[in-house]
Amino acid sequence: xxxxxxxYDVLVVGAGGAGLRAAIEAxxxxxxxxxxxxxxLGKAHTVMAEGGMAAAIGNVDERDDWKVHVTDTLRGGQYxxxxxxxxxxxxxxxxxxxxxEAWGALFxxxxxxxxxxxxxxxxxxxxxAHVGDRTGLEMIRTLQDHGIHRGIDFHMEYTVFRLLLDxxxxxxxxxxxxxxxxxxxYRAKAVVLATGGIGRAFRITSNxxxxxxxxxxxAYDAGADLIDMEFVQFHPTGMVWxxxxxxxxxxxGVRGEGGILLNSDGDRFLFDEIPALYKDQTADxxxxxxxxxVGDRDARRPPELLTRDHVARCIVNxxxxxxxxxxxxxxxxxxxxxxxxxxxxxxxxxxxxxxxHQFKELAxxxxxxxxxxxxxxxxxxxxxxxxxxxxxxxxxxxxYAAGECAAGLHGANRLGGNSLSxxxxxxxxxxxxxxxxxxxxGDVSLDEAQVEAAVGEALEPLEREDxxxxxxxxxxxxxxxxxxxxxxxxxxELEEAIEEIGxxxxxxxxxxxxxxxxYNPGWHTALDLHPLLVASxxxxxxxxxxxxxxGAQFRDDYPRKDEHFGKVIIRAxxxxxxxxxxxxxxxxxxSDELTRLVEEMG
Amino acid sequence: MAxxxxxxxxxDGAEGEGGYRDYTTDVTEGMVVxxxxxxxxxxxxxxxxxxxxxxxxxxxxxxxxxxxNPRLMCMTRMSDLPTDRPVTVEPMRAFPxxxxxxxxxxWNYEVKKKIAPFEPRPPDAEDGTWRIAQEDVERVQEFRKCxxxxxxxxxxxxxxxxxxxxxxxxxxxxxxxxxxxxxxxxTADRLASLKRDEGIGYCNITKCCTKVCPEHITITDNAIxxxxxxxxxxxxxxxxxxFRVFSGSARA
Numbered sequence: 001x002x003x004x005x006x007x008y009d010v011l012v013v014g015a016g017g018a019g020l021r022a023a024i025e026a027x028x029x030x031x032x033x034x035x036x037x038x039x040x041l042g043k044a045h046t047v048m049a050e051g052g053m054a055a056a057i058g059n060v061d062e063r064d065d066w067k068v069h070v071t072d073t074l075r076g077g078q079y080x081x082x083x084x085x086x087x088x089x090x091x092x093x094x095x096x097x098x099x100x101e102a103w104g105a106l107f108x109x110x111x112x113x114x115x116x117x118x119x120x121x122x123x124x125x126x127x128x129a130h131v132g133d134r135t136g137l138e139m140i141r142t143l144q145d146h147g148i149h150r151g152i153d154f155h156m157e158y159t160v161f162r163l164l165l166d167x168x169x170x171x172x173x174x175x176x177x178x179x180x181x182x183x184x185x186y187r188a189k190a191v192v193l194a195t196g197g198i199g200r201a202f203r204i205t206s207n208x209x210x211x212x213x214x215x216x217x218x219a220y221d222a223g224a225d226l227i228d229m230e231f232v233q234f235h236p237t238g239m240v241w242x243x244x245x246x247x248x249x250x251x252x253g254v255r256g257e258g259g260i261l262l263n264s265d266g267d268r269f270l271f272d273e274i275p276a277l278y279k280d281q282t283a284d285x286x287x288x289x290x291x292x293x294v295g296d297r298d299a300r301r302p303p304e305l306l307t308r309d310h311v312a313r314c315i316v317n318x319x320x321x322x323x324x325x326x327x328x329x330x331x332x333x334x335x336x337x338x339x340x341x342x343x344x345x346x347x348x349x350x351x352x353x354x355x356x357h358q359f360k361e362l363a364x365x366x367x368x369x370x371x372x373x374x375x376x377x378x379x380x381x382x383x384x385x386x387x388x389x390x391x392x393x394x395x396x397x398x399x400y401a402a403g404e405c406a407a408g409l410h411g412a413n414r415l416g417g418n419s420l421s422x423x424x425x426x427x428x429x430x431x432x433x434x435x436x437x438x439x440x441x442g443d444v445s446l447d448e449a450q451v452e453a454a455v456g457e458a459l460e461p462l463e464r465e466d467x468x469x470x471x472x473x474x475x476x477x478x479x480x481x482x483x484x485x486x487x488x489x490x491x492x493e494l495e496e497a498i499e500e501i502g503x504x505x506x507x508x509x510x511x512x513x514x515x516x517x518x519y520n521p522g523w524h525t526a527l528d529l530h531p532l533l534v535a536s537x538x539x540x541x542x543x544x545x546x547x548x549x550x551g552a553q554f555r556d557d558y559p560r561k562d563e564h565f566g567k568v569i570i571r572a573x574x575x576x577x578x579x580x581x582x583x584x585x586x587x588x589x590x591s592d593e594l595t596r597l598v599e600e601m602g
Numbered sequence: 603m604a605x606x607x608x609x610x611x612x613x614d615g616a617e618g619e620g621g622y623r624d625y626t627t628d629v630t631e632g633m634v635v636x637x638x639x640x641x642x643x644x645x646x647x648x649x650x651x652x653x654x655x656x657x658x659x660x661x662x663x664x665x666x667x668x669x670x671n672p673r674l675m676c677m678t679r680m681s682d683l684p685t686d687r688p689v690t691v692e693p694m695r696a697f698p699x700x701x702x703x704x705x706x707x708x709w710n711y712e713v714k715k716k717i718a719p720f721e722p723r724p725p726d727a728e729d730g731t732w733r734i735a736q737e738d739v740e741r742v743q744e745f746r747k748c749x750x751x752x753x754x755x756x757x758x759x760x761x762x763x764x765x766x767x768x769x770x771x772x773x774x775x776x777x778x779x780x781x782x783x784x785x786x787x788x789t790a791d792r793l794a795s796l797k798r799d800e801g802i803g804y805c806n807i808t809k810c811c812t813k814v815c816p817e818h819i820t821i822t823d824n825a826i827x828x829x830x831x832x833x834x835x836x837x838x839x840x841x842x843x844x845f846r847v848f849s850g851s852a853r854a
């Protein structure tokens with residue numbers, strides 16, 4: 001271990017959009033700031049975001065403003081969001097988008113040279129600032145290139161193993177260097193978790209190896225509350241063929257540009273599945289849907305742009321009823337727009353360049369000519385660390401969370417495009433408040449014994465010779481979550497899953513990953529098991545407790561919404577005996593102004 | 603399903619001696635090289651080090667040399683490779699190896715810090731926003747697509763064979779310079795630094811970088827040559843040279 005600890009006012013864990021934005025803000029506030037990331041800088045999952053960032057700038061439709069955005073977000077979240085967070089998000093997103101432009105980001109433009117905005121599921125007006133279908137790359141590169149000139153230290157390819165505490169307050173972190181296997185101790189007056197999601201707990205996912213619920217488990221282990229963990233977003237359109245790319249995301253932007261979903265009979269099945277809550281906002285003919293796509297302001301959006309939870313479930317139903325495509329998906333067709341516009345091939349390549357590329361290279365399919373096969377893929381977790389709406393501080397003093405690993409904004413379902421804006425709005429706030437906390441609360445001290453115990457624990461898999469390998473346990477967990485805690489859930493299976501997660505946790509405590517400490521993937525996988533298991537257990541337990549279907553949670557045994565569960569969210573935390581405790585707590589109350597807005601906008 | 607042979611570079615730490623080791627694994631329809639490497643890792647080489655992330659050609663982490671060609675492993679389909687001989691997989695050779703297929707690319711991150719950052723002109727509108735034409739956005743999009751996989755750096759002979767890392771920033775950072783220089787809002791001047799510190803003159807436009815770019819950026823023609831032209835007209839234009847002598851400008 002390196003003996004001298006690194007010392008920062010603010011330590012940020014994660015270098016995606018939220019982590020980078022937090023670090024930039026903390027450092028602008030005068031705090032010394034270090035960022036720890038598992039990958040190289042600029043590779044975090046933000047890079048994969050395609051469609052755009054939602055911000056009610058109103059450049060394309062001046063009827064849009066924060067009030068419409070907040071009500072769209074609350075409706076999309078089935079009224080379980082923290083209303084204050086939804087309000088802050090809607091109000092501050094435009095400023096964050098414009099600020100990105102001042103730092104060098106280039107978005108696509110309107111005819112008069114302003115930022116162009118596109119349609120997306122659940123958003124009433126064209127709202128997503130975007131650059132073709134590679135908005136995430138533009139965003140992360142802008143933040144990265146801006147950040148490297150701000151005196152921030154980047155610790156690349158380090159993984160945080162444990163948060164260190166000083167009398168209940170966060171005091172730093174123990175991390176290991178993935179390249180060389182050395183431990184490093186960080187002392188910090190405040191820590192911002194920005195570690196992203198938990199997608200690797202499932203077999204079919206759009207998430208990379210990094211998304212193992214690290215921030216969720218670090219916070220949980222430190223005594224923080226998690227909320228909303230039952231709500232895992234299954235994106236309706238992931239690739240299904242060939243097998244090796246199963247789960248890779250196909251952007252909602254395809255549907256935003258006019259792509260339609262068809263079953264094996266060639267029916268546009270979503271027209272028969274429009275939920276009551278969205279009846280008034282949804283087109284009732286293919287003709288009206290197309291008018292919406294091309295910008296007719298009197299047209300309502302096509303059913304393909306209903307919320308992700310709903311579209312994903314409808315796809316599953318088509319497949320289950322035998323109307324799926326040959327490889328177990330449904331068809332997504334953008335090529336059909338050639339009936340409507342003469343230069344459709346160029347248009348598609350220009351609007352969706354990376355989708356064109358992705359299908360061409362990975363599936364040998366030309367999306368300007370052929371239909372794609374798509375199916376649901378685990379994409380995002382709405383649940384995460386419970387934070388204060390204004391400051392993003394968790395229930396542990398000095399510990400902040402922002403982006404996907406935090407919870408509250410999205411409620412039961414996240415709208416597409418609200419993630420990139422979430423990262424910026426709350427990343428900035430977390431950085432700002434963490435810097436202020438560090439300034440006001442003063443120094444912390446590290447407890448040697450805590451550090452040594454954690455190091456010992458981390459080394460166990462390397463030193464143990466007779467245990468089973470970590471990959472087997474990881475694969476079994478992924479299969480279990482996919483089969484029993486997936487898109488359609490039922491009490492008996494959730495109970496079985498919880499028991500099985502307990503058994504897998506036992507086995508995880510006895511794994512072996514012999515070999516070198518340098519870049520040893522077996523060892524890394526062994527250490528990833530704990531966070532994956534914590535996150536999985538929270539998803540399953542919260543899913544069991546919520547005896548209703550709402551947003552991303554669909555319970556076959558309780559297929560309808562339940563009034564009681566519309567008023568509560570589920571909190572998971574470590575109990576006194578070390579076991580996970582889940583309980584209902586009331587939804588954060590809505591201000592009178594918001595209540596009025598929600599009523600007005602329907 | 604077909605058993606396919608692989609020769610994969612194994613190296614135990616930066617100082618360790620490296621060499622190829624043979625593996626065999628079953629290749630199924632649609633598999634890419636990265637899938638095969640992962641399968642080998644799971645089946646018979648648990649400690650095989652490989653860097654990867656998005657597995658969709660968007661993050662640029664899994665750069666390596668496949669049968670001697672610089673490629674993203676996640677975008678190289680097995681069905682496109684010859685089956686009559688083993689598939690060779692080795693790390694990028696222009697950078698030091700950390701372990702197996704993973705190399706130390708930190709030099710690139712240091713280089714970037716030295717390039718003058720984006721500096722916008724004052725906002726065009728009172729609300730602090732700018733007006734930009736879509737054509738101007740599109741002109742630089744090509745450069746901004748770069749995923750920083752560093753394959754262009756790997757193949758550039760100035761770095762790979764002549765090791766001029768202290769005097770030459772490589773194709774990736776000429777693309778980066780081009781993105782900034784041609785950004786419709788940028789006002790900073792990077793020409794002196796391109797000539798003096800970044801060694802653009804060393805590039806003799808063999809276009810190897812363009813050939814390997816997984817994002818199909820026309821690096822040489824669209825980024826490097828225009829930058830070279832700007833440098834030339836800035837520093838070698840006889841009238842400008844004369845002007846500098848009399849104005850006492852120290853920029854050359």
